[in-house]
Amino acid sequence: MSTIPLLALAGVHTHIGAYHILHGVDFEVPAGQVTMLLGRNGAGKTTTLRTIMGLWSASRGSIAFDGQRIGGPGAAGDGDAALRTPAIAQLGIAYVPENMGIFSDLTVRENMLLAARQARSVAEFDPTRLEWLFGLFPALRKFWLYPAGKLSGGQKQMLAIARAMVEPRRLLLIDEPSKGLAPAIVQNLIAALRELKSTATTVLLVEQNFAMAKALGDTVAVMDDGRVVHRGAMAELAEDEALQHKLLGLSLAAHQ
Helix, strand or coil, rough: CCCEEEEEEEEEEEEEEEEEEEEEEEEECCCCCCEEEEEECCCCCHHHHHHHHCCCCEEEEEEEEEEEEEEEECCCCCCCEEEEEEEHHHHCCEEECCCCCCCCCCCCHHHHHCCCCCCCCCCHCCHHHHHHHHHHHHHHHHHHCCEEHHCCHHHHHHHHHHHHHHHHHHHEEEEEHHHCHHHHHHHHHHHHHHHHHCCCEEEEECCCCHHHHHHHHHHEEECCCCCEEEEEEHHHHCCCCCHHHHHHHHCHHHHH
């Protein structure tokens, strides 16, 4: 498995209005691996994902994807603060926000079609990939023609992730996919993400469910107060309860 970073953040600062949220964030996401981004509430994890996607601009530092600078002052090569979000998405980066971002009044099928850049109709979907997604998330087939707003919370989360996967992506940014889900649904989600991991898709995953972090993570970056305070192997953090308490104020053992 490659350890070459597909994504690298160096000294990233982000301001939102008068607020200085990120204070020099540094970490890398190795290609073909799942990197967990952990930390207490308010540590800056969501801001980091949004800054990578260009939804907020980095005021200092740099963000590089596959060697190409995509974020930070001058990243666009013409004085702009960063590439714009559509250009970042065109590079093969997909973002699943915490609020899932689905269109409630549209059907599951219509939501999927909107996410497919290469298909103008359902008939143009890659049938093999669509069947693979149905295998991962069977509820999508069952509720294919239902309005997405009528799905359960877990089904909406499955739809949000499936939209990001409807076409091959080089990097998935996923923000707290298990939040508010029942334990049985979380286990289904872990199984689906394990299947995705087996395809060597690179994932940066923000998660508060530490059993999921342990099950899926290869590497980990821990944030606190807008900074990365720990980087390393997820397995090492999972085995070190003292370090978990120091960094997160709790242990993985308490969240199995």
